[in-house]
Amino acid sequence: MEAEEPLVSMMTTIKDSAPAEMDGDPRPIGVFDSGIGGLTVVSELRKLLPNESIYYLGDTARVPYGGKSPATVQRYSLEIASLLLEQNAKTIVVACNTASALALSVLEQRLPVTVTGVIAPGAQAATNATRNGHIGVIGTRATIKSGAYERALCNLNRGVRASARACPLLVPLIEEGWLESRITDEVLMEYLQPLMDDGIDTLVLGCTHYPLLRTAIGRLLGDAVTLVDSAENCAAAVKRLLVRENIEAPRAQVGDLRVALTDPPDRFLDVAHEALNLEIGEVQLRSMT
Amino acid sequence: MEAEEPLVSMMTTIKDSAPAEMDGDPRPIGVFDSGIGGLTVVSELRKLLPNESIYYLGDTARVPYGGKSPATVQRYSLEIASLLLEQNAKTIVVACNTASALALSVLEQRLPVTVTGVIAPGAQAATNATRNGHIGVIGTRATIKSGAYERALCNLNRGVRASARACPLLVPLIEEGWLESRITDEVLMEYLQPLMDDGIDTLVLGCTHYPLLRTAIGRLLGDAVTLVDSAENCAAAVKRLLVRENIEAPRAQVGDLRVALTDPPDRFLDVAHEALNLEIGEVQLRSMT
Numbered sequence: 001m002e003a004e005e006p007l008v009s010m011m012t013t014i015k016d017s018a019p020a021e022m023d024g025d026p027r028p029i030g031v032f033d034s035g036i037g038g039l040t041v042v043s044e045l046r047k048l049l050p051n052e053s054i055y056y057l058g059d060t061a062r063v064p065y066g067g068k069s070p071a072t073v074q075r076y077s078l079e080i081a082s083l084l085l086e087q088n089a090k091t092i093v094v095a096c097n098t099a100s101a102l103a104l105s106v107l108e109q110r111l112p113v114t115v116t117g118v119i120a121p122g123a124q125a126a127t128n129a130t131r132n133g134h135i136g137v138i139g140t141r142a143t144i145k146s147g148a149y150e151r152a153l154c155n156l157n158r159g160v161r162a163s164a165r166a167c168p169l170l171v172p173l174i175e176e177g178w179l180e181s182r183i184t185d186e187v188l189m190e191y192l193q194p195l196m197d198d199g200i201d202t203l204v205l206g207c208t209h210y211p212l213l214r215t216a217i218g219r220l221l222g223d224a225v226t227l228v229d230s231a232e233n234c235a236a237a238v239k240r241l242l243v244r245e246n247i248e249a250p251r252a253q254v255g256d257l258r259v260a261l262t263d264p265p266d267r268f269l270d271v272a273h274e275a276l277n278l279e280i281g282e283v284q285l286r287s288m289t
Numbered sequence: 290m291e292a293e294e295p296l297v298s299m300m301t302t303i304k305d306s307a308p309a310e311m312d313g314d315p316r317p318i319g320v321f322d323s324g325i326g327g328l329t330v331v332s333e334l335r336k337l338l339p340n341e342s343i344y345y346l347g348d349t350a351r352v353p354y355g356g357k358s359p360a361t362v363q364r365y366s367l368e369i370a371s372l373l374l375e376q377n378a379k380t381i382v383v384a385c386n387t388a389s390a391l392a393l394s395v396l397e398q399r400l401p402v403t404v405t406g407v408i409a410p411g412a413q414a415a416t417n418a419t420r421n422g423h424i425g426v427i428g429t430r431a432t433i434k435s436g437a438y439e440r441a442l443c444n445l446n447r448g449v450r451a452s453a454r455a456c457p458l459l460v461p462l463i464e465e466g467w468l469e470s471r472i473t474d475e476v477l478m479e480y481l482q483p484l485m486d487d488g489i490d491t492l493v494l495g496c497t498h499y500p501l502l503r504t505a506i507g508r509l510l511g512d513a514v515t516l517v518d519s520a521e522n523c524a525a526a527v528k529r530l531l532v533r534e535n536i537e538a539p540r541a542q543v544g545d546l547r548v549a550l551t552d553p554p555d556r557f558l559d560v561a562h563e564a565l566n567l568e569i570g571e572v573q574l575r576s577m578t
Contacts, residue, residue: 060357061357061361062351063356067352067464068349069552069553072350141555168461168464168465169462171461172457172458172461175356175457176457176458183472183475183476183479186475187472190472263358264358
């Protein structure tokens, strides 16, 4: 992408078409993820903000971001965000922990609309939930390597201790549909046992796919550990933002959901659909070239 | 990529620079894969053809190809192949089962040099190895969905029966470095037991990552099943091609290996390095834009 030019011209378009009246802003919330995991955030947004329209873009042609470098994730995120601006998005939600960890500040600097990631809301919820001040974080290799959760937690409360663990097998297990399987339980324990031994009392599910394993993780860790779901907390942060910026949808609006992907969907869309109970109509295909 | 133009102009360049003398062709063999799994093919090429130079390109910025659509895999393969032509490759090896399954014929039509995939050599070796005529094939979702191995086997011998199974968790397990682990054994048995029950006596490892699990698979399946490694057979096919086309390297040449990736390497490069015992010098970074 030749980023600078299109972003500036899009900004003009958006300002021109923003509604002048004060009865609400009908433009959609733009949501993106490297793939389809971000639909967990969409599901929470739909529950919390039923009259907001949502345009979701999953970069399935280049999924996953979780093992890629910061420079590449930043480039991909800017490209995807520019497609959301073309759709007249009034605000952008980065429904991907990897992109939030590696690209949020670049997006904030370069985009003409507000940007909400999943990390700050998740970190806030975790510091609220912890009793012993020891928080576990699981995510992709890139998210964990970035140290973004540790920084966010430390900014909120210097006394908090964080134990982080990359869990690269969880996304493939979820995409295989093995949500309740002995093998998945064993992989989870391999990853989570060291965090348990370390004494965490709160665990951040730091990848938008992971809420689909919430039941399994909850069963394995028991009541002693509070699970913090970045999807849920991100949706709450978006709601606060819309109020603060005065860009809520008109009250009479019935929000719709449009889903576009950069590569045709495979069977994981069915897994997500079933597990999230989302009404997804026809999926559009958006080419990146 | 605007493919047509650059490919044609590159063809001219290559023809101009091809050696007219008959004492061998010093140009490198170009090898590509979606990531680093194709180094298993490079390892076999190095053993078999020590005086050939190799330029390896791994598309780590967009890895994996295994869950993506034919159109996207074809586009990525043409883009990567054009970078190999820029490196003056005398022939191109598609060291990736997914790209071989979905893009080989497009590459053959569009490239000015010969192209060798991993599927035909693997299918040939499997039909040679089977005694009961029942061959199992494992690979990525895209490879298995394409039916490329079934077609290749049927073309060689109509009497052969194939049982194919997509094994999307194996690549992530290998990249995690869990080559010998109880969990990997359980995942393997989940995938392989139905093929065993079905009565196969030969199994094609239809993904260039899988040779790294050869020991584990051999231990689980025992002597009753012959394992066919696409890497080994692809290298033999390349050797035959070089002789047939009269483009072998000069006998006095000491082949070198250059490795380039589209995204900086992560720890899997160490896994591959150790398991394959390959001398990899400094890894170049090649941007796709």
